[in-house]
Amino acid sequence: MITASRDSRGIVLEGVAVDTPLRVQPVDALALQERAARLVSRSVKRESKVAGLELSVRCVDLTTLEGADTPGKVRAMCARALRPDPDDLSLHPVAAVCVYGALVAEARDAVAGSPVKVASVAGAFPSGQSHLHERLEEIRRAVDDGAHEVDIVLNRGALLSGRLDVVHDEIAAAKQAVGHAHLKTILETGELGSYEMVRLASMIAMAAGSDVIKTSTGKLPVSATPPVALCMSEAIRDFGEQTGRVVGLKLAGGVRTAKQALGYLALVAETLGTDWLTPDRFRFGASTLLNDLVLQLRFQRTGRYPRPGDLPVD
Amino acid sequence: MSDRVEVRKTYKLFIGGAFPRSESARTTAVTAPDGTLLAHVATASRKDVRDAVRAARGAQESWAGRTPYNRGQILYRIAEVLEGRAAQLAGELEAVGVPAAEARADVEAAVDGAVYWAGFADKLEQLVGSVNPVAGPFLNLSSVVPMGVCALACPDTGGVRGVLGLVCPAIMAGNAVVAVAGGPAALVTSTLGEVVATSDVPGGVVNLLTGDHAQLLPWLADHDDVDQIDLSGAPAGIAADLRARTAENLKRASATHGAEDLRTAMAFCEIRTVWHPASI
Structure with a gap:
């Protein structure tokens, strides 16, 4: 049973699945926005830019989450995941492909024998509004089908009505259900209302055992933004300081251009350190971002502006 | 004597239906023949x-998807708006040293050219399309x-017609x-953005950059x-290099010089032939 009490230094969470009470410090929204804006507008040039672009490619979770997804579309996407630029075979594959549960087996087959992981959304994505046993069953099924990583949604309805223990216990149950697979918890920050709520949700999700916390489903108009990314990065850092545990960050939705990606890398490196600049701890959930990264790398390589229409779209 | 403070115009670029300054923040001073500063015109960068x-x-795609008749109407609208701005454009040419009669003749020729291409729009298909005996x-x-x-390299000394003589047929x-146009054509090129912006031309169909041909054309x-x-308006010294670059990516290179004829129209399009598997 979680209890949350508020004192002059913020909120204290007790009864969570870590040894000590967790402190959730208040957020200065204006300072957060200012600092985030400054970090993401940092100018990255030449060899650092190329390195950043290549790292961004390696950190992409190439995603398709549409009602119109077909096995063929998933296979086409997996081909792009394995070889992001057909003209440059030295470019590494992306980190993972992310699909709906029904297509996990197809994706698993398409990337077999490669380092590319298969991630599946599960647990009544994107709303999360179904009964717990159904959500857990969906999670187990995705893992049985071969998903290496499972992306679940946090119960915003419970969080916003103050039932923190429900939020916590559901994520903890999901963590048990995924077994050895990685659990990524989507906070859907566009629905949380304030940065303080984002921080609280991050802390509960991490305390309940999430391996990665993720900004959004990508189904809302407002998804990953620099202030939210900074807020979650700071939560990960503070959680690490209090518990010694390492949690990853995934930014999903709204990251479409290489320039945005480089900005977020700078933000994460400044907040969490360069240890986080690896696909094990940092991901971009995106579909259109990959093509822009490839186009920018082509420009860096050839010195000529490339044709966007030369690359496949799914 | 009027007490009004002079309202000086900022000569900017025309990109995507908006009037931005150059990303590089650079400008080029345009002066009258006697050396008086007329304006700082935005200098486009790569x-x-x-x-x-x-x-x-x-x-481009939605513009090409409009009916040729509609494109003709919009070109005619350019001519109408241009006619209303004739005095301003002629004045901007005179200011950089073009004799008054020549300046006026240039603007009139540009208006007439816009009308010519407006009429051409829905005739092109009849002139060169065909049903072929096979x-x-x-x-x-x-x-x-x-x-x-x-991409259109408009002559720096071509005035209004130098720019519209390429833009209209395209x-x-x-x-x-x-x-792209610069030098003595910089002022009128910048002002033409205002003409195009008020002529029902969708944003992005016409983009006008004032700047240096030698800096911009290689990127294009x-x-x-x-x-x-x-x-047509590329400096002679770099034309051969530019043609070599276009060979690298199989780009068509032309030099229509804005002539009002079928050959110019054909320079801006290609013929596509389809075989329909049925006789009629």
């Missing part, structure tokens, strides 16, 4: 080229399709354009997403 090509690519049970049709995104055929010639470059 990143403005990049933005303009992106805007053109985004606008030895088999096929319906064989040749029709006109636009090139796509065209958009008539359904292309989106990125036109190299750009994989530009389908054609018209080198």
Whole structure:
């Protein structure tokens, strides 16, 4: 049973699945926005830019989450995941492909024998509004089908009505259900209302055992933004300081251009350190971002502006 | 004597239907023949080229999808608005040293040219499209399709007609354009953005960059997403290099010099032939 009490230094969470009470410090929204804006507008040039672009490619979770997804579309996407630029075979594959549960087996087959992981959304994505046993069953099924990583949604309805223990216990149950697979918890920050709520949700999700916390489903108009990314990065850092545990960050939705990606890398490196600049701890959930990264790398390589229409779209 | 404070115009670029300053923040001073400063005109950089090509690519498909009749109407609208701005444009040419009679004749020729290409829009297909006799049970049709995104090197000394003489035939055929002009044509090129912006031309179909040909044209010639470059106004010293660059990416290079004839119209489009597997 979680209890949350508020004192002059913020909120204290007790009864969570870590040894000590967790402190959730208040957020200065204006300072957060200012600092985030400054970090993401940092100018990255030449060899650092190329390195950043290549790292961004390696950190992409190439995603398709549409009602119109077909096995063929998933296979086409997996081909792009394995070889992001057909003209440059030295470019590494992306980190993972992310699909709906029904297509996990197809994706698993398409990337077999490669380092590319298969991630599946599960647990009544994107709303999360179904009964717990159904959500857990969906999670187990995705893992049985071969998903290496499972992306679940946090119960915003419970969080916003103050039932923190429900939020916590559901994520903890999901963590048990995924077994050895990685659990990524989507906070859907566009629905949380304030940065303080984002921080609280991050802390509960991490305390309940999430391996990665993720900004959004990508189904809302407002998804990953620099202030939210900074807020979650700071939560990960503070959680690490209090518990010694390492949690990853995934930014999903709204990251479409290489320039945005480089900005977020700078933000994460400044907040969490360069240890986080690896696909094990940092991901971009995106579909259109990959093509822009490839186009920018082509420009860096050839010195000529490339044709966007030369690359496949799914 | 009037007490009013002079309202001086900022001469900016025209990209995607908006009037941005150059991304590089650079400007070029334009002076009268006696050395008086007339204005600081925005100097486009390679990143403005990049933005303009992106805007053109985004606008081209729906522009080409309009009926030729509608494109003709919009070209005629350009002529109408241009007529209303004739005195301003002639004044901007005179200010940089063009004799008054020549300046006036240039603007009038530009208006007449816009009317010419307005009328051409819905005739092109009849003139060059055809049903071809073939030895088999096929319906064989040749029709006109636009090139796509065209870069236009407009002559610095060509005045208003130097710019519109290339822009009008290109958009008539359904292309989106990125036109570059500088030097004595800089003031009128910048003002032409205001003409185009108020003529129902969708944003991005016409993009006007004031700047240095030698700096900008190589980027356009190299750009994989530009389908054609018209080198009518390219400085003689760099034309050969530009043609070599276009060979790298199979871009069409032309030099129409704004002539009002079918050959110019055909320079901005290609013939596509389809074999329909049925006889009629």
